[in-house]
Amino acid sequence: MPFFICPNCKERSLDHDGRQGLLDQAVSCQRCGFGFLFELLDDYYPSPNTGLVACDRDGRILASGRGVFELTGFNEADLMGKNVVEVFGLAGFEPDRNPIGLALEWGVRRLGEQIELRSRAGNVKRVTADVFPAYDDDGGLLVALSPRRAS
Numbered sequence: 174m175p176f177f178i179c180p181n182c183k184e185r186s187l188d189h190d191g192r193q194g195l196l197d198q199a200v201s202c203q204r205c206g207f208g209f210l211f212e213l214l215d216d217y218y219p220s221p222n223t224g225l226v227a228c229d230r231d232g233r234i235l236a237s238g239r240g241v242f243e244l245t246g247f248n249e250a251d252l253m254g255k256n257v258v259e260v261f262g263l264a265g266f267e268p269d270r271n272p273i274g275l276a277l278e279w280g281v282r283r284l285g286e287q288i289e290l291r292s293r294a295g296n297v298k299r300v301t302a303d304v305f306p307a308y309d310d311d312g313g314l315l316v317a318l319s320p321r322r323a324s
C-alpha cells in the first residue's frame with residue numbers, strides 16, 4: 174500500500190480515501206491544505222528538522238517544504254523550477270554517484286547519503302539526503318535533506 178507524505182508539513186497518510194473521485198485527482202494534505210502529496214512506496218519518518226523538496230523527472234523543484242528555508246535559506250519562490258542539484262550546490266558525493274541522478278535514472282531509493290549543500294548565504298552545510306523516486310509513472314523525486322552535526 175502506498176504512503177503519502179506532504180512535502181510542506183511532512184504529515185504522513187495512507188491512501189485510504191484520497192482517490193475516491195477522478196482517478197488522477199490531486200490529493201491535498203489534510204493537515205496543512207498543501208495541494209500536493211508525494212506518494213511513497215514505503216513509509217518514511219523524517220526527523221523534525223528535515224526539509225522536503227519534491228522534484229519532477231528532470232530534477233526541477235515543484236514544491237519545497239517548511240524545513241527547507243531553515244536549512245538552506247532559500248524560500249519556495251527562490252526554488253520553484255530550479256534544478257535541485259544546482260540550486261543547492263549539492264556536492265560531496267563521488268563522481269557519477271550523485272544520488273539525485275541515480276534515483277532519477279534507476280528509480281531506486283538512496284538513503285543516508287552524506288553530502289554537502291550550499292546555503293543561500295554561501296555556507297557549505299553537511300547534510301544527509303534521502304532520495305525517493307516517485308511511486309507513480311510521472312517520475313520525479315522526493316528529496317529529504319537533514320542537517321548533520323559537525324563531527
Ligand SMILES: [Zn+2]
Nearest residue numbers: 179182202205
Ligand atoms: Zn501538509
